[in-house]
Amino acid sequence: MSRSSFAEFGNELYSGKRSYPFVGKRNLWFIIAGAAVLLSLLIPVIKGGFNLGIDFRGGSEFTVSNVQDTSVTAGEEAVTGVVPEAVPRVTNIAPETMRIQTERLSDDQTLSVRDALIGAYSVTEEDVTSNFVGPTWGEDVSRQAIIGLIVFVVLAAALMAIYFRTWKMSVAAMAALVVVMVTSAGIYSLSDFEVTPSAVIGFLTILSYSLYDTVVVFDKIRENTADLEVSSKRTFGEQVNLAVNQTLVRSINTSVVAVLPVAAILFIGAMLLGAGTLRDLSLALFVGIIIGTLTTVFVAAPMYAKLRMNEPEIRKQEKRVLHRRSLEAGEAGTAQA
């Protein structure tokens, strides 16, 4: 889209000349969101659960960099040479990088396997990274993350309710948040990437991003609906819809600007570094930012409109608007006749 037409697009959205029915077709969006949530819940079930990383399973993991010969058997033999009963999982996760995962090894075994790997792949000690995770560490990480999530959501809902002076905005934002969380997790599960603490960080960030995005749009809604009682130009639903449309250019620009750096990390992380902090984190964020932006306009705002539409004040105002419109239409009709 050329710039002038994009600016025009913004103008038309602002004036209301061009308008997308975010509120009008809300039931359609809710059905789509609901279906996406259901599907996302089903994906991990069908796939037999999440592909949990070593931090959640417990075990030992070695990463060997600068490998010339990426043979899988070399790694397997290095492990079984030290611990005959071990069942190592050796994968070539990135160019010149091998990852070897085993069940938990003892201290001495870890050091011996490390030496064996140095020999097997003819690398130096500098190239081998090892990671040992006890059986309860993953539980710790998840428990703390869940506590963090609950505390954050409760505080955020309270903050929004205070700032916007209506709990309905909080409820609508939280509904959107659930959609974001579940669908992002579903897509992550589909990618078959391992769930690592980095991915958990990513999900927690999505929470923050998603609510951030919702607050920006809701603030515009607040502005547009502030003097609703004295206005009969648009109904409440129409005002909300106009606010979403007016901030649409901002939503698009923001998500593009937020996604570009994340896409850069995802690309570099996945192509050059392979599995690791950068890749897992950026995938979660990449998916989360896009879904977060979508749910703000398609779920949060229409949900808010729906929650308030049946309030007596709002209904009264709506009647007034419709009444005035029909009057005008009547005048126009008389004039034409």
Place this chain on the structure above:
Amino acid sequence: MARTGPGSAARRTLVWLGVVFALLALLLGGGSLWSNASWAPKLALDLEGGTQMILAPEVQGGGEEITPEQLDQAVEIIRQRVDGSGVAEAEISTQSGQNVIVALPGIPEPETRELIQASAQMEFRPVLFGGPGLAPAAETPTPEDQLPTPTAEPTDASDPNWITAEVLQEFESTDCTSPEALQPAVEPAPADQPMVACEPDTQGKYILGPVEVRGTEIESADYGMARSAQGQTLNEWVVNIDFNDEATETFREVTERLFSIGSGDPRNQFAIVLDGIIVSAPTTNAVIPDGRPQISGSFTEESAAALAEQLKYGALPISFEIQSEQQISATLGADQLRLGLIAGVIGLVLVAVYSLFQYRMLGLVTIASLVVAGALTYLAICILGWTENYRLSLAGVAGLIVAIGQTADSFIVYFERIRDELRDGRGLVSAVENGWRRAKRTVLASKAMNLLAAVVLYFVAVGNVRGFAFTLGLTAIADLVVVFLFTHPVMRLLAMTRFFGEGHRWSGLDPSRLGVLPLYRGAGRVRHKPVERPAVELRGRNKAAAGEAERRMTIAERRLAEQRKAAEEQKTVGAQAPGSKEGDNR
């Protein structure tokens, strides 16, 4: 320039930003000159390489909860052990009051690892020989033929017959001034044998008898002011120990024996040994029948508190289980940092290109603001690295890259508000002021959300999550500073330039491209408007006027209007379909 109005206010604000920068730079510069601050951020282990262990404390015997004080004491003991083992730059900290994190450069020796995990052993042993000030190794060891030969099997723990030739030789050759001798022991010395131990506080060196009472038999320990027999408080700090029942009996026997030896003889003393090092070697002034000895001496409040803490800790030995251990090679760390930075640069360039494409020259303001925010964050990270030992991890770098988008969003929100104001037909200067007033609220509310997330995650989460949360919060603050102290004043100044103020077609604020032509553009120039535009506006005004008129109708008028409306509705039902259904929107 002595102008008043937005221009000079904007300049003043920019000066303030300069002051903030200068102060931060001075702080860091001073820190690097006179302290150990650095102009480069400190890197965490995953970028620098090294070993990080996350340890969970475990009370031996299980069942009991660990208090924060005990955990702090545990950290202190691990620190002493690691420092004693000669590992430089080790960092030990607690997290969430649950875990201990040990970070070491390089790969630790197996002994160091055991040392870190092992629990502290506290023992009470009687003194057989030695005293304060004997720290250095004996210059003239006792000749072979004068070495003691025990005359009989020792009958109790204080029996000098424990001192064999080997023990005395060990005593004489031990140098309590050398770091090795003060290194905490991993393996406790055999409990039923004598041992040689150092007391660092008094430069003392002792031969000790077998263990009489173990630290685990301490019920509790505290410190306070001594009381005289009449119950008056004396101006002297003491440490009180409370033994359990079994140890009370043992301790009574021990003190009976030691007290009977009489003061002046070193064998009147007993030593409290922690990890093979003597923490205190008091003399026995009385028989203690009730298991509540009081240690007095030249204590200060701090030293009394420290000994009480050590005794409490000895009462509850904590060992550590390794929850997670990461050994990251320096190569991988450097690789990750390099690629992370490359990703950051690519991301920034993409954002810059997109901003210029979307906002033309206004995009330069975005880029400049991002650069200022970046510089501010960089300085903050360096300073926090110096004062708080904050280390940038890979997760932190990712946080910084993610922040690019969220920071740029503040500018996008602001620019879009300015454009909205322009679309309403305002001149640029007032559009900037009005747009700012609205954008400010939105930016503050949304950044509050980011800060809330960062704070919650920082305090609740464990492991890598914290580093990430920290950078996220830091960038949110930097973003606020930049929007208020840089972007907004710059926009005010730019609004007064001809290029932006007159809406040059490359300025990104060209009114004609924003679909609005202001009626009056200053200096007496009135732009002629295209014909369709006012027609649309006029209609809008009519609508508004109609709304106003509607509200002012009397009841009778309204009824009449309603009746008329009902009649009209039947006529125009087909034409009215869009927008008239309840709750529906076009």
